Amino acid sequence: MKIKSVVILLFVVNFIGLNMIAVDILAQERRERVKIRIIYPAQEEVRDGGVLDDPMDILVLVNKDWSLPEYFEADDLVVPNIPYLSRVARENRLLREEAALALEKLFAQAKEDGIKLYGVSAYRSYARQKFLFDYYTKKLGEEEAKRLSAKPGHSEHQSGLAIDLTSSSVGYGLTENFGETKEGKWLAQVGPEFGFIIRYPQGREDTTGYSYEPWHIRYVGEEAALEIHKRGIVLEEYLGK
Numbered sequence: 001m002k003i004k005s006v007v008i009l010l011f012v013v014n015f016i017g018l019n020m021i022a023v024d025i026l027a028q029e030r031r032e033r034v035k036i037r038i039i040y041p042a043q044e045e046v047r048d049g050g051v052l053d054d055p056m057d058i059l060v061l062v063n064k065d066w067s068l069p070e071y072f073e074a075d076d077l078v079v080p081n082i083p084y085l086s087r088v089a090r091e092n093r094l095l096r097e098e099a100a101l102a103l104e105k106l107f108a109q110a111k112e113d114g115i116k117l118y119g120v121s122a123y124r125s126y127a128r129q130k131f132l133f134d135y136y137t138k139k140l141g142e143e144e145a146k147r148l149s150a151k152p153g154h155s156e157h158q159s160g161l162a163i164d165l166t167s168s169s170v171g172y173g174l175t176e177n178f179g180e181t182k183e184g185k186w187l188a189q190v191g192p193e194f195g196f197i198i199r200y201p202q203g204r205e206d207t208t209g210y211s212y213e214p215w216h217i218r219y220v221g222e223e224a225a226l227e228i229h230k231r232g233i234v235l236e237e238y239l240g241k
């Protein structure tokens with residue numbers, strides 16, 4: 001009886017020990033991943049351009065030409081305290097801490113102004129984006145997949161600085177009509193005061209690579225957001241890219 005207990009005990013200790021090693025290796029891998037601070041352009045040429053080399057920079061540029069490193073994940077992701085549609089998974093509620101705090105302030109202002117907004121999709125991991133893109137590619141072919149979804153590494157949602165918002169006036173969907181609602185107009189107008197821009201404005205597809213998305217806001221910090229808004233430009237132009 002005693003021997004049996006000791007064997008079980010040893011087994012349990014061993015099991016926990018192995019698990020702890022596994023957890024530690026995972027944590028180490030994660031730290032190493034986060035340490036990668038290089039941004040790879042989609043083309044072969046490597047442009048060595050200051051702030052854009054750092055995926056943790058608040059002004060990081062992620063678009064069809066510029067991507068985040070594979071499996072890059074910011075190490076300061078948190079869930080902002082704002083209302084989300086109930087179906088949104090925890091991972092997709094995450095934002096970089098600075099963006100999350102700014103978003104909470106934006107929502108507090110919205111409340112004061114009688115505007116009700118809801119979070120739909122914020123952070124999306126490289127793995128999730130890859131899964132989506134591969135799924136669309138398999139189902140519809142690469143051309144159509146590219147139209148519907150960003151290639152892995154090329155979604156701004158991976159940066160932890162972007163979030164899609166909606167309201168009841170568009171049936172909680174993500175649609176161009178949102179830009180015409182009082183919530184959409186308020187967001188475009190007031191967002192910059194809190195560091196958020198409408199990342200894909202109407203008629204700017206030539207530069208941003210995306211058609212109008214009044215629901216997709218990107219945190220760039222107050223200074224950049226106010227200037228982008230005032231000059232009516234897009235992030236690519238602000239960064240001179």
Ligand SMILES: [Zn+2]
Pocket residue numbers: 157162163164215216217
């Ligand atoms: Zn979006």
